Amino acid sequence: MVKKTSAYKKSMDNSLGALDKKILLGFIVIVFGTLILASFGFFYVLSSHLTEVIFISSGLAFIIAIISSMFISRTIVKPLRQLNEATKELEKGNLDVRVKIKTDDEIEELGESFNKMVEALVETKRRQNEIDKAKTDLLSITSHELRSPMTPMKAQLQMTLGGYYGKLNIKQKESLNIALRNANRLDKILVDFLDISRIEASRLKFEYKKVEVKSLVEIIIKEMESFSPSKKIKIVSKIKNITVEGDPERISQVFRNILENAKKFSPEKSMITIDSILKDNFIEFIIQDEGIGIKKSIQDKIFEPFFQGEQTIYRDHNGVGLGLAISKGIVESQGGKIRYESSEGKGTTFFFSFPINPPKTQKNFFKEKV
Ligand SMILES: Nc1ncnc2c1ncn2[C@@H]1O[C@H](COP(=O)(O)OP(=O)(O)O)[C@@H](O)[C@H]1O
Ligand SMILES: [Mg+2]
Structure with a gap:
């Protein structure tokens, strides 16, 4: 009333x-x-x-x-x-x-x-900014604290698995492999938490080097083969041999996030193609899949931190809804752009660009938003 x-x-x-x-x-x-x-x-x-x-x-x-x-x-x-x-x-x-x-x-x-x-x-x-800052600080501090014991824990598991403390039977190896896989998954989530808090606080670091784009993408494709191998999805690169100046780790991270999604939301034996074009002082990468597409109702939200589309048969336990938010943060802090086109049931194409020569100062896209 x-x-x-x-x-x-x-x-x-x-x-x-x-x-x-x-x-x-x-x-x-x-x-x-x-x-x-x-x-x-x-x-x-x-x-x-x-x-x-x-x-x-x-x-x-x-x-x-x-x-x-x-x-x-x-x-x-x-x-x-x-x-x-x-x-x-x-x-x-x-x-x-x-x-x-x-x-x-x-x-x-x-x-x-x-x-x-x-x-x-x-x-x-003003209050929302304060809450956001407190949330970012909490995320950053807890992730740091939780990550510290992860390194020795993983090292111990790897040493035991490698037979450093004696020979293991098959059951013991299987058990340690499960523990190590889950430790790696947890570690990846913590790294994502740290990255999103760095992006929100404009503290993302970049180490620039000369990057040969074609070979970088080939390495990523090899790595990606281990991600849902049973689906037998083919990744084809049409990228030309170009050298740019950039942070290979950060560029790979965006590739991995988008390729993981492309594989996750695609049917078995489908194809993913990667291409690139040069536009002004930027290189634009194009990743096209033949997957389920993105519903119109969630198209504005997919770049928001922690946003995940509804449950589908394609959703496995991978990801916490940070992949695209981090990718957007990385790309935009370098002055690049990230966008996509999608048709439900037919597939999705992501476009993202990086400067050929990176900027000296970084933009903070989160702070620019109202
Ligand atoms: N290639 C794609 N095909 C279909 N949906 C996608 C694709 N990429 C992203 N999405 C949608 O965007 C959401 C957010 O993606 P992301 O930030 O990577 O989080 P996550 O992978 O953890 O769900 C996904 O949950 C999904 O709904
Ligand atoms: Mg993802």
């Missing part, structure tokens, strides 16, 4: 407000003006000066029209236009916008309410 505040009650009561009075005044001016004109006309008609009557009364009508329209423009149209412009600015995300309306009526009150609403939005945004 709507809570009836005193302002609300006032707005609902039938007594005249300042704006009503002004409109009434305007109306009275026009009625009186018309009456004066009419009696003036009548007087002159009687004295049979028809030409002068028409001339003078049109002149007077013109003056009255100008005075009334100036009055309406100054008190109603201009402030409403100001409010309209301010609302559009607010819609674009400009929280510095305020209106200055001094009409001493309901429009001035509306302007004040608008300014108060913007102040409330600023406060909400």
Whole structure:
């Protein structure tokens, strides 16, 4: 139920407000003006000066029209236009916008309410930023702390598996392999948590080197063969031999995230193609799959951290909804772009670009969002 505040009650009561009075005044001016004109006309008609009557009364009508329209423009149209412009600015995300309306009526009150609403939005945004920062810090600290024991744990498992502490039977090896696989999975999730918190805090690091794109992609394709091998999905690269300057680890990370998805959401024995083109000072990579496609209803959300599409037969236990958010963070912090085209049931194509010569400073796309 709507809570009836005193302002609300006032707005609902039938007594005249300042704006009503002004409109009434305007109306009275026009009625009186018309009456004066009419009696003036009548007087002159009687004295049979028809030409002068028409001339003078049109002149007077013109003056009255100008005075009334100036009055309406100054008190109603201009402030409403100001409010309209301010609302559009607010819609674009400009929280510095305020209106200055001094009409001493309901429009001035509306302007004040608008300014108060913007102040409330600023406060909400400030609190949201604080919560976001606390969440990022928590994610970063816990991931760090959880990751530290992972390294010796994995090393011990690998040493035992490698027979360092004695020969193992098949059952023991199987058991240790399961433990190591899960330790690696957990480690990967923690690395993703750390990366997303670095992206959110603009602390992602890049180490630039000369990268031969064709051979880098071939290595990634080899690695990807171990990801759901039973599906027998073929990955074909049409990438030309180009050398760019970039961080091979970060470029590979984007490739892995997008290829993992392409494999995950594709049927058995389908094909994934990788290509690249040069555009201005960027290299754009194109990864096309023949998978299930992305539903229209989730198309705006897939780059959001922790977003995952609904459960399908294709969803396995891999991923926590960070792959695309991290990829977007990596690409955009280098000044590149990431986008996709998808047709449900037919497949998805991802496009992402990296500068051939990387920028000196990084953009923070999360902070730029309103
Ligand atoms: N190639 C693709 N085909 C179909 N859906 C995709 C594809 N790539 C991404 N998606 C959708 O985008 C969501 C987010 O992807 P991502 O951030 O990698 O998280 P995750 O892989 O952990 O689900 C996925 O859950 C899926 O719904
Ligand atoms: Mg993924």
